[in-house]
Amino acid sequence: MFDVSGQIVVNSEMRITVDGIYIAGQTSPNGIEVVRGKGLVDAPLFYTRSQANAIVRHIRFRYGNHTDAPSSNGDSVRIGSSSRQILDHVTAMFGTDESLDAVCTDCTVQFSMVGPNLCRDAGHDPGNYHCKTFFMKPVNRATIAYNLSQHGDERGANIAAGTTPEATGNTGQVDYIGNTVYNFISEPGLISNQFGSVYLNWINNTHMEGVLSQDRPESFFPAIFNRATIASFGFSIYRSGNEARRGFGAYPGTTINSSMFVDAMTYAPGISQNYLRPWMLTDARTSQRTVLDQAGAILCRGGGCRDNVDALYIEDLQTCDRAPYLFQGGFTSGDPADYGGFARITAGYDPLPDGDNDGMPDEWEARYANTDANRPDANEDADGDGYPNIEEYLNMLAKDDVRYENLFNSSRQLPAPNCGR
Numbered sequence: 001m002f003d004v005s006g007q008i009v010v011n012s013e014m015r016i017t018v019d020g021i022y023i024a025g026q027t028s029p030n031g032i033e034v035v036r037g038k039g040l041v042d043a044p045l046f047y048t049r050s051q052a053n054a055i056v057r058h059i060r061f062r063y064g065n066h067t068d069a070p071s072s073n074g075d076s077v078r079i080g081s082s083s084r085q086i087l088d089h090v091t092a093m094f095g096t097d098e099s100l101d102a103v104c105t106d107c108t109v110q111f112s113m114v115g116p117n118l119c120r121d122a123g124h125d126p127g128n129y130h131c132k133t134f135f136m137k138p139v140n141r142a143t144i145a146y147n148l149s150q151h152g153d154e155r156g157a158n159i160a161a162g163t164t165p166e167a168t169g170n171t172g173q174v175d176y177i178g179n180t181v182y183n184f185i186s187e188p189g190l191i192s193n194q195f196g197s198v199y200l201n202w203i204n205n206t207h208m209e210g211v212l213s214q215d216r217p218e219s220f221f222p223a224i225f226n227r228a229t230i231a232s233f234g235f236s237i238y239r240s241g242n243e244a245r246r247g248f249g250a251y252p253g254t255t256i257n258s259s260m261f262v263d264a265m266t267y268a269p270g271i272s273q274n275y276l277r278p279w280m281l282t283d284a285r286t287s288q289r290t291v292l293d294q295a296g297a298i299l300c301r302g303g304g305c306r307d308n309v310d311a312l313y314i315e316d317l318q319t320c321d322r323a324p325y326l327f328q329g330g331f332t333s334g335d336p337a338d339y340g341g342f343a344r345i346t347a348g349y350d351p352l353p354d355g356d357n358d359g360m361p362d363e364w365e366a367r368y369a370n371t372d373a374n375r376p377d378a379n380e381d382a383d384g385d386g387y388p389n390i391e392e393y394l395n396m397l398a399k400d401d402v403r404y405e406n407l408f409n410s411s412r413q414l415p416a417p418n419c420g421r
């Protein structure tokens with residue numbers, strides 16, 4: 001929880017090394033942006049391997065260039081092989097390898113803004129150049145919903161379903177729902193069966209070509225990369241409601257066939273069905289409105305806190321890059337200043353009175369009968385609903401009690417389909 005607002009410069013990785021961490025950006029008075037300090041080489045937020053049960057919400061990670069400490073693996077957010085993770089309303093920008101790099105099982109990435117990357121001249125190893133942006137490989141039982149992935153050389157959604165080690169019988173379940181991918185030079189989507197048989201529900205997603213998008217052989221949304229390292233690894237794909245000028249196609253050099261596609265939601269063996277509630281599934285246009293309204297860190301204790309950088313990128317998509325400030329000349333710079341810069345968040349220290357120091361402010365505890373302002377009871381669950389008292393406070397700040405019913409009724413104007421391209 002945060003009593004402060006503003007930019008946090010980290011000189012080493014923030015490592016999540018234990019189970020059960022909740023990083024609640026929505027508690028900050030005006031919001032938090034985490035950026036790379038000179039001592040940091042790889043990833044500002046780094047989940048150590050085998051860690052489980054973390055929730056990260058409403059916070060920005062903008063890595064920035066690192067010409068002083070070159071690295072081939074500069075990720076804004078990196079989840080090392082772990083399980084039961086939620087990234088919700090996270091902004092991950094300015095990575096120099098990926099902006100999001102996740103290896104996880106039972107994980108959700110939702111309402112987040114990923115990219116652009118900085119790659120060229122940003123300190124990434126010369127000659128070892130990648131710009132993969134949104135990278136989840138391998139993942140299993142992953143839900144990727146209502147995110148905006150934007151502006152990169154390649155891989156607006158690089159997803160390899162499965163698990164390691166590669167072994168006969170491996171499966172990977174991925175539900176990719178309601179996302180918008182915008183302005184990638186190539187490979188806006190790439191799905192691989194390298195690590196297991198793929199069970200993919202690809203529903204209501206939108207690909208928007210931008211000023212830099214090219215018609216390359218691999219520019220499908222998505223390209224299916226049939227590269228089974230074990231011959232039995234296959235694909236079962238349900239696709240519905242997507243908008244893309246070039247939908248599913250074979251990655252060059254591999255083959256796909258119609259038997260990969262099924263007529264109803266697909267589930268890997270052992271997965272209980274119908275976990276996707278009907279309200280989660282609308283249509284591509286409604287989903288894109290939700291993305292424009294919700295993607296990135298948008299809430300703080302003071303209310304709506306979408307910062308100027310996120311707002312600039314939302315406007316950039318909303319107007320299909322009509323405002324001539326981003327990427328007109330290509331990805332020629334590794335300087336964050338050329339990508340909208342860092343956020344202007346009012347810095348400050350503004351703690352709320354909390355007499356028993358349990359994280360729940362006096363005012364909150366006094367308002368509700370379930371908590372006692374005079375003793376630490378954050379981890380109790382007075383109403384027995386499974387959420388400890390402190391999490392009820394955090395979820396109130398995140399507007400979980402009112403938000404979901406309002407997620408899909410926006411009247412926001414949408415950009416032209418495929419930005420008219």
Ligand SMILES: [Ca+2]
Nearest residue numbers: 075097098101
């Ligand atoms: Ca990486």
Ligand SMILES: [Ca+2]
Nearest residue numbers: 354356358360
């Ligand atoms: Ca308290």
Ligand SMILES: [Ca+2]
Nearest residue numbers: 372373375377
């Ligand atoms: Ca208390």
Ligand SMILES: [Ca+2]
Nearest residue numbers: 381383385387
């Ligand atoms: Ca409770």
